[in-house]
Amino acid sequence: GQNIDQPTEMTATEGAIVQINCTYQTSGFNGLFWYQQHAGEAPTFLSYNVLDGLEEKGRFSSFLSRSKGYSYLLLKELQMKDSASYLCAPRGSSASKIIFGSGTRLSIRP
Amino acid sequence: DVKVTQSSRYLVKRTGEKVFLECVQDMDHENMFWYRQDPGLGLRLIYFSYDVKMKEKGDIPEGYSVSREKKERFSLILESASTNQTSMYLCASSSGGSAASEQYFGPGTRLTVT
Numbered sequence: 247g248q249n250i251d252q253p254t255e256m257t258a259t260e261g262a263i264v265q266i267n268c269t270y271q272t273s274g275f276n277g278l279f280w281y282q283q284h285a286g287e288a289p290t291f292l293s294y295n296v297l298d299g300l301e302e303k304g305r306f307s308s309f310l311s312r313s314k315g316y317s318y319l320l321l322k323e324l325q326m327k328d329s330a331s332y333l334c335a336p337r338g339s340s341a342s343k344i345i346f347g348s349g350t351r352l353s354i355r356p
Numbered sequence: 357d358v359k360v361t362q363s364s365r366y367l368v369k370r371t372g373e374k375v376f377l378e379c380v381q382d383m384d385h386e387n388m389f390w391y392r393q394d395p396g397l398g399l400r401l402i403y404f405s406y407d408v409k410m411k412e413k414g415d416i417p418e419g420y421s422v423s424r425e426k427k428e429r430f431s432l433i434l435e436s437a438s439t440n441q442t443s444m445y446l447c448a449s450s451s452g453g454s455a456a457s458e459q460y461f462g463p464g465t466r467l468t469v470t
Contacts, residue, residue, distance in 0.1 A: 287464075288446060289399070290461070343414075346399035348397065349398055
C-alpha cells in the first residue's frame with residue numbers, strides 16, 4: 247500500500263529553525279519532492295531527493311533516508327512569508343506519478 | 357517563465373450539470389495531471405495523461421472523465437455534477453521520462469456544486 251505521514255500543524259518563531267518530518271511507504275520509489283503551498287494558492291516546487299543524504303538550497307534543506315522511508319525539510323532563519331503548508335510527495339514505481347501527503351501547516355509567529 | 361493556466365478560478369454549478377474544466381500548459385510537457393484538494397485529505401489524483409490521446413486513472417476517477425486532444429490541453433469533465441464534487445481542482449504538468457521532473461501547478465479552480 248501507499249502511505250505518507252507528516253504532522254498536521256507546527257508553529258515556530260521568526261528567525262528560528264524548524265524541521266518537518268515525513269515518513270512514507272510506496273510501491274517502488276523514484277525520489278521524493280517537497281512542495282510549498284500558501285493558503286489559496288497552488289503548490290510550488292521546493293526540493294527533490296533521490297539519493298540518501300542532505301540537499302541544501304539556500305534557507306531550505308531536505309534530507310532523505312530510503313532504507314527508513316524517511317525525509318525531512320529543514321527551514322532556517324524563518325520569515326513570516328514561510329507560513330504555508332508543506333507537502334511531502336514521494337514518487338512511486340511510475341516515473342511520472344507523485345503521491346502527495348496531506349501536508350504540514352506551518353505558522354510563524356513574530 | 358513556465359505557465360499552467362486553468363479556465364476559471366471560481367465556478368458554481370448545479371447538481372446534474374455537465375462541467376468542463378480546462379487546463380493549458382505552454383512548456384511542451386508530455387505529462388498532465390488533474391487533482392482535487394480537500395481539507396485533511398491532501399491532493400488526490402483523479403486522472404493523468406502521459407501523451408496526446410492517452411489517459412490513465414488515478415486514485416479517485418469515479419464520476420470524472422478526461423480528454424487530451426492536443427499536447428498543451430487537458431480537460432476534466434464531470435458528466436453529472438454532484439455536491440460531493442465540490443472541491444478545489446488543480447491541474448499540473450511535468451516533462452516526461454524517468455528523470456527528476458517536478459510538477460508545475462495551475463492556480464486551481466474552486467468548484468461549488470449546489
